[in-house]
Amino acid sequence: MQEPESDNKVQFHLSISADRDKFLRRTCPACGRDFKTQIDEADLAWAVAPQFRRMGLEVGTQDHETEESSEPKLHCPYCSHNTEASKTLTNETIDYLQRFVMREYILPMTDNLFSGLDDIGSRSGGFLSIKIEHTRSIFPPRPIHGPEPPDMMIVEYLCCGKKAKVSDGWKSVDQCVFCGTSVVLQ
Numbered sequence: 001m002q003e004p005e006s007d008n009k010v011q012f013h014l015s016i017s018a019d020r021d022k023f024l025r026r027t028c029p030a031c032g033r034d035f036k037t038q039i040d041e042a043d044l045a046w047a048v049a050p051q052f053r054r055m056g057l058e059v060g061t062q063d064h065e066t067e068e069s070s071e072p073k074l075h076c077p078y079c080s081h082n083t084e085a086s087k088t089l090t091n092e093t094i095d096y097l098q099r100f101v102m103r104e105y106i107l108p109m110t111d112n113l114f115s116g117l118d119d120i121g122s123r124s125g126g127f128l129s130i131k132i133e134h135t136r137s138i139f140p141p142r143p144i145h146g147p148e149p150p151d152m153m154i155v156e157y158l159c160c161g162k163k164a165k166v167s168d169g170w171k172s173v174d175q176c177v178f179c180g181t182s183v184v185l186q
Contacts (some may be wrong), residue, residue, distance in 0.1 A: 014100055016093065017146020023165050025148060026074070027087035030081035034090070036152055036165035037074065037177065049086065075180050077155070077166045077173045081181065092145075099143040107139055157183060 016039070018024050019182055023036035071082060072085045089097075152165035160183040173185050 012104055014097075014104075016096075017148045019148040019165075020163075021150065021154065023148075023152075023154075023163075025090050026085075026094075027090045028076035028079060028081055028090050029087050031076060031079040033076070033078045033167070034178065035073060035077050035167075036154075038163055072178075075177050077164060077175075077177050078170070080175055095100075095134045096143050096145040099140070103139055103142060126171075155185065157181070159183065169185055 005137045015025065018039045019036065022039050024039045025034055025036050027034050073082055074085050075082050075087055076088075081164075151168070153168050153170075154163055154165055155177075157176040157178065159176050160179045162178045164177040171185050173183060175182055
């Protein structure tokens with residue numbers, strides 16, 4: 001749902017599916033394996049910002065350089081690849097966010113733009129005749145994210161007190177997903 005605000009700001013309410021333990025599925029961009037992290041609303045803003053930026057929209061009030069430098073990073077529990085949290089979103093989540101932005105922002109803005117041209121009506125004169133008609137778009141169904149299966153085992157990191165989920169039976173976790181501290185599973 002979209003709510004108008006002052007200064008050309010628009011507020012959206014979207015829903016990202018987590019499993020029953022409140023974990024969000026992620027995919028390592030290096031090895032392609034899935035893991036999960038607990039959902040944190042502050043981190044979620046970082047996750048959705050790149051999808052909005054791809055559509056030419058900005059999220060939040062910070063400047064672009066500050067946003068990039070302070071985005072949280074995650075370490076893959078399988079290959080130890082270190083990258084921004086927003087780059088670990090699954091293809092399904094990225095697709096959902098793109099469809100959400102298209103349906104809730106791009107299509108309504110396009111309709112508003114072209115509906116204003118209807119007021120021009122027909123103009124005729126000389127060699128040129130202009131007639132503008134606009135039919136409002138039929139919006140696609142509102143996208144849904146999920147459901148997320150309650151798979152994987154929970155690993156609690158003593159270094160930072162955070163939890164992640166890794167594939168059942170995976171015992172080779174050697175560093176914290178969040179802070180990169182060396183760990184040993186027991």
